[in-house]
Amino acid sequence: MFRVVIVEDEYIVRFGIRSMIEWDKLGLTVSGEAANGQEALALIRESPPDILITDIKMPVMDGITLITEVRKSYPHMKIVILSNLEDFQYAKEAIRNGVSEYMIKSDMMPRDLEETLLRVKESILAASPASEQKHSVSDIEPLFKEKRMLELLEEMDSDRSQQIVESLRLSDVMLPLYVLHIVKNEWAQSVEEGQALIRKAIAEVMMTFSEDAYEAFPDRQGEMNVLLFARKMTAAGLSEIKTWAQSVVLYLKDHCAMSCTLGVSMSTSSWSGLHQAYEQAKAAAKYKMFIGPERAILYGVDYVPLPSQLAENIKVSTTHIHAMVYAFQTKELQAYLEDIFEQLTARKNYDLVEIISLELLILLTTLWSEVASDQQSILQLKKQYYEQLSKLETIQMSKAWFLQAFEELVRHMIGVYNSDRNGIIKAAQYIGQYYQQEISLQSISSLVHLSKNYFANLFKKEMGESFLEYLTRIRIEKAMTLLTSELKTADIGHLVGIPDPKYFSKVFKKITGLSPSEYRTRAKEDKSS
Structure with a gap:
């Protein structure tokens, strides 16, 4: 056993260092502790250790002075200094005095201390070839x-x-x-x-x-x-x-x-x-x-890796899955997932299975977040999903798990669809009444207490067009009516919620095939004929 002395003015830090690692497994033992350099020097002179661990800043006698005194009598003693990051200038002075290792207190973890001490111990052994030859490999401490x-x-x-x-x-x-x-x-x-x-x-x-x-x-x-x-x-x-x-x-x-x-x-x-x-x-x-x-x-018998050119990546279309889920296309979704897992089975690449599984899991939990009002329950569901997936041993088990999980999601969405249809009807009525105001997807979905993404998908399913398409169409239809009056085109754009004249003209022509002025002229001709 190599003997170690710990010098640190704060008791709690000394206790932490002493408790941080299993000293005996490293072939080390803490033979003494001291709160400052003066106490340590007396302890060292009474019974010199093999390794000295010391802080730099301490009362009575600091670490630099202690190291200088130790070097006079014990030039070969291994020294590890501990310090805060801001004390690095002092550390450089200590290093010039032959310090073996330097560690930052705030960054020090048990593994770091273990590895540092093992390096110091190895340097002691390397310096004693006669001692080293007395031992066989079985005599080396197990942890080392x-x-x-x-x-x-x-x-x-x-x-x-x-x-x-x-x-x-x-x-x-x-x-x-x-x-x-x-x-x-x-x-x-x-x-x-x-x-x-x-x-x-x-x-x-x-x-x-x-x-x-x-x-x-x-x-x-x-x-x-x-x-x-x-x-x-x-x-x-x-x-x-x-x-x-x-x-x-x-x-x-x-x-x-x-x-x-x-x-x-x-x-x-x-x-x-x-x-x-x-x-x-x-x-x-x-x-x-x-x-x-x-x-x-x-390896090489039961498992033979595929050539790299045959192990290309597999792309998962999140947009396609998203669309199938919101369209309640359970059979089509299952066929798509089965095809993905057939490709994964053919590749026989474990890392690729993990990557694709993670992509599918993220998509699954994201879709649940869109349809659930209780985010705390979604957090629990995510934890449950991660735990379940981590226990699956084979690709067949993973495939079965994902097929079931997505089926449950679609079933849940079908269940809530009818109750949420009223929200879409309410949103359409609101747009018809307040089309001239600024209406965003976020504001309208909040109005009917649905998540933005869920509202957008449900709106398109129910109305046959996206929220923005519907809002724009309503505004242009109102503008078409107003263009039969004597109001200016720019004023009409303001009145229907499209204040930018150029953008109003562009959108109007895209939907009707005519510019506002052309539409007005044609409307007057139709009225007079």
Whole structure:
């Protein structure tokens, strides 16, 4: 265990740092705390720590003075300074005094502190080669090892990969390697309990099948991964890999009541190839969307990606769906949705399924918002929809869910249609009476207590033309009557609610085929004949 001293004048901050991480899992222990530099210096002289974490601004003796004094007697002690953003000028001075790391208090998260301390710890180990040689890879603290293993999966630079391999004492490990990615379908356990049971399942199955080494560790999303040094399995071919992986899935189901899917990468013969293998394993696990969960899926065997030219995007016409919903065309809408999901099934692209599903879900909830008066209930419905959709395992389940959800929406709209027809009649009467005033879609829909989009669609369905078309037609019809009088054309435009003379003439001709003056002349001729 490496010993750490924390120096910070605010007790609550010291408590937060101490409680933020699990020190023992990092191979560290907090051996002392101090409220200022003077207390810390006495503590350090009595029992020097391996790592010093100190604030900069403190009473009695600040962090800069403390660091200067520590460097006189303990030049190799690792120092991490904490500070506020505005104190960076002080931080630069501390860095000149050989500080190992610098962290901003306001931005510091548990993972940040862990990673900083692991880097400091690694630098201590690197500076002590004799000490390092006394330990094997199994002696490295579990959390340190797991974080480094995850870095191997995420790292694409070969030089950095080699550095991580050396820090884990894996240089002599025989290749090739496989990456296995285990995803949760459904289980009642917490993330930590689930990870522990997966580790147990892997250990039990490994004893039955092979003596090859492996490392199991979670990724940043909490999903478990296995790095399998499968020398003996490779000789037997991929069939034994799949049998072993399928046994893990079955063990979890039968002994732990856990539903999981396991993706298996192709083999890689280089450490720098682990990143690609990790992506392959994740892609294979996602393929459960098309062949079902609770199985082991081998990349390149069970899942073979389509060539990029065959995996083009699928376009969803929100306008077309919108029109079918408001026209109550349930059969046509279902046929359209089924066609979309047939295309998705042919593509076999998990990410594309998620994108299209999200588009459909947004459209679905938007349409509900247009017809519902209680927005609180719509918020609950959105949460319910997201939860339901997140639990669907296959594309067939997703298709069935969307078909049912859109059918329920149309059924609801049919139910409210008759009661809202009165609102459309009221709106038409209002337009007929107040056409000369400024009337917007927003104002007229508010008048009859309907949402703007819903009103616009319902109005067109009921009246056979859009709100604007209807309003304009009423105004032009009134203008046609007034043009038989001696009123000026510009005044008539004002009287019917179209005050711009040029625009009035343009709209009038578009609807009647004649300009206002031409219409007036013809009306007079018809009257005199």
